Amino acid sequence: MLSRVIHFNLNKNMKKYNLYIAALLLLVGTTASSCKKNETVSGSGPVTFHFDNRYGTADLALGTAYTTSNGESLTPTTFNYFVSNFVLVKSDGTEYTVPKDKCYHLVREGVDSSADLTIQDVPAGDYTGIRFMIGVDSAKNTAPVSERTGDLDVAGAASDMYWTWNSGYIFYKLEGTSPQAPYDSMMGMAMMYYHIGGYGGMSSATINNIHTVSLTSGTAAQVRTGHHATVYIYADVDAVFNNPTQITIAAQPGHMFDAYSTTISANYVDMFSVNRVSND
């Protein structure tokens, strides 16, 4: 249960806190399933994925200074990322693949409506696992412009999450101020920035920062006609700075389309965990 949360390794207090939540959820989950034991599992229903950005144990707020797990100071000013290609996994191991075009989603810290991705018409069942990409798959990165609507609109929602000079979506964008970053005279402040993308290349093979995230939850998302399941997912900004590679702002203040970006994405892929599941 909540394997990502338990493995999460910020500090001892954090671990205790997570175990407490886990125990509580286990209790709630057990109670919930016993209440609905006799219900027929049929039809379909909506599932909402709610992305709750965090800094360590705190709710993330742009413009607030946090101390990173490497002891540096970071005041995030932008935190956006794409999620896509969702697959829901039932407790018996069978899977439901969400149609791709229903689930390209840009989470934008500071824009409340971007926290929720709702998938309609999910087949009824008890789902205990999910997989999704952080990023945008290569097919969509090379798709005709007419197939890039909604959050993928390069002159709309995605206009600041897309490289025009080297066609491709920016999967993950973290910007902030930090006394550990070099002073930028143009911006008039000490800036750090990680703009991470790269889908493997169109005509030449190049970096690929598409990652798939797998999460499990002891509490099933119970999808039924007339019900609405919500999976609350935490995304911890601090994950980018450790595991497997310690990355300090002082040593790595800025990266975009470059080889080191693969080290950054290998860290942040672990930023997600299931906080809780509600079945209404």
Next chain:
Amino acid sequence: MTSYQKGIPVLAGILLSLSLLAPACKKNDTSGAVKFVAPASFPTPVYNLSANPLTQSGFVLGRKLFYDNRLSRDSTISCGSCHQQFASFVHAGHIVSHGIDNKLGHRNTPALVNLAWSYDFFWDGGVHDMDLVPPNPIKNPVEMDAQLPVVLDRLRNDSKYPGMFKDAFGTDEITTTRFLQALSQFMYTLVSANSKYDKYVRGETTLAAEEQQGLHLFQQKCATCHTTDLFTDRKFHNNGIQPTITDSGRYNVTLDPADIGKFKTPTLRNIEKTGPYMHTGGLRSLQAVLDYYGSSVNASATLDTVLTRDGRTGIALSEDEKTQIIAFLKTLTDEDFMKDPRFSEQ
């Protein structure tokens, strides 16, 4: 329904068929209807024409957008500012262009010609779909420096554009796709294939002796990269123009060290009119270009092997041969293209 009402669709039908003929005789459009014709001597077009078929109204909209300053942040720079028709859509005489706030670009402006046959766009090939070309200069902080959503809102709030989008696409909704497809309709129609050389290929004229000799030399010494009849192999090469490589070119897109200093082979169509030359804009004349290939090519790890044949760096060229090649290159000048009123700002 009264007979009068029944008559409306019929009347509408008649008006519609009249309007299809109208562009040819409209007073403000003396240029006639636009067509896309793939020249017989060209390979198959790369651009997916069936996904964005050419219409007169789509082309006219694309042309208006191409020449509209409002695509830049402060409404001072249009696509046409740095892509001038009389110079085969380069920025005539400019080593690099000056964009918004007089900021200088990094590379010489490429010609906009026969783009429907391009696999990749820009010197480094960073864009692989013509529809995705315009966002690059529009957003570039030293070119037009505009935010695309802001540009689209300007068009939506304009008195003319919604009607023009309706003419082109059926409704007045202004979307990213329609905006970019209209620009592509203008761009892919920029076909240059009516130079003296083309007429020679079609058997309509003959080349002078010097031009003929130049063609023969060209085929031996230049056509490996400047493949006929597009006059580009559409690939990336390091031609040694940078004494020390400060612009990594294609490497920036692929991150492959083998691509350091490589740039896309430019077409030679209308080359007489598109100087200064090379991605650096560092060579002012065709004579300077041939002198460069003859004796000034800089060696480096990624220098194209075609330039190190015969145990020397560069291409063996006598002065007479250079003169003959230049005479041939001038047969690639297509005045009809550079003076076609359909491609001009209206």
